Amino acid sequence: MSIVEDNEILTRVGRGTPMGELFRRYWMPALLSEELPEPDCAPVRVKLLNEDLVAFRDSNGRVGLLGEYCSHRRASLFYGRVEDCSITCVYHGWKYDVDGTVLDIPAEPETSRLKDTIQHKSYPCEERNGVVLTYMGPKEKMPLVPNLPWFTLPRDHVVVGSKLFLECNWLQALEGDNDSIHSAYLHRRISGEGDPMNQARRRPARVAIDRLPWGVRAATIYPYDDTQEMVRTNTFLMPCIGNTPRGDSPNGYNEAVHTIYQVPADDYTNWRYDFEVWWDKSVDDSYARSDRAEVGSDFMSYYTRANNYRLSREEQKSGDFWCGVAARNHTQDKMVTESMGAISDRSQENLGASDMHIIAMRRFMLEAVRTMAEGGDPPGLAWTPEENQSRDYPYMITSVLPTGADWKECLPKV
Ligand code: FES
Ligand SMILES: [Fe+2]
Structure with a gap:
């Protein structure tokens, strides 16, 4: 199938469309x-x-x-x-x-x-x-509510950062959440330049794909020094979940995960939900307060195409925020994903080796659509408590390891 046809399949979510029917098989934030x-x-x-x-x-x-x-x-x-x-x-x-x-x-x-x-x-x-x-x-097909940590951990381990309305299709937003590379550019802070990890993240990287039963984990691996590499994971879970690392890594894996749902309102607009999830500790709501300072009580952003997302050329030239938008990540993400147009024309893209996660996600979703067309169930659904486990999928890694070491060893044995 052509890229144009694949793009139609992946982006349309109305009832009766392939992706729309697939979405309807999952529990989703309303x-x-x-x-x-x-x-x-x-x-x-x-x-x-x-x-x-x-x-x-x-x-x-x-x-x-x-x-x-x-x-x-x-x-x-x-x-x-x-x-x-x-x-x-x-x-x-x-x-x-x-x-x-x-x-x-x-x-x-x-x-x-x-x-x-x-x-x-x-x-x-x-x-x-x-x-x-x-x-x-x-x-008759209703699965159990998935036992994902942002739903099962104690309430005070989970912060609902915000809900944010995006004027673009859900898929281009989701792809950003599973793209480790972009955050070293779009979200770059000049004040963080001294951090050797931040320096490593702007070197050419390779992306290792780890296909999971119901998603795709990617390890983006950056040269660190003569003997070590830096590994940073992102994990896509069906149907519209992106996970990125947060916090330190005292046990090999990160102590928190930043989870984002991109929930289609329709083909051209989307609700983004951010969660901050801490495995072993309770947290206050400062993360939520900061995110919500950029949206109104209706969860509409103060940063829009109409005001060019308050981008400052002066900030770009000599400020701290490299992209020029002195705001939180979700606002910077909003600018770039909305700028692609309501539905990004993927036939005009030029993907490289650093886009492997995006390519693998699209392939995974198209396969799930095909599975459903053939009468099967899409991946990641559970109808029994035994099946209903998130295993190590939501655990994230940000680590410096000896070159060539198996980064999966950093994951907990769960
Ligand atoms: S009761 Fe008549 S339209 Fe609702
Ligand atoms: Fe981002």
């Missing part, structure tokens, strides 16, 4: 728990995989995620009344449970069976560590 802070609070519009939805928290604290348009005559449930363990459309009073059951149609005769014949669109929700997850696939 919104943050804090967006529905208390029972019977105001509902929230949610756009997910090209579908218009409304989330609400009922009187018992349960989260419902319903199709936005009323099953009666399509008025938006966003304007509905949230009360009495339900959401009620304000047009003619149709009343819905969190699972889409029509509880009442007050204008119909008492003998009417109409409400029993209608099931309003709804998707199941689960809350984990401050995130509302949903599953939009076939009921």
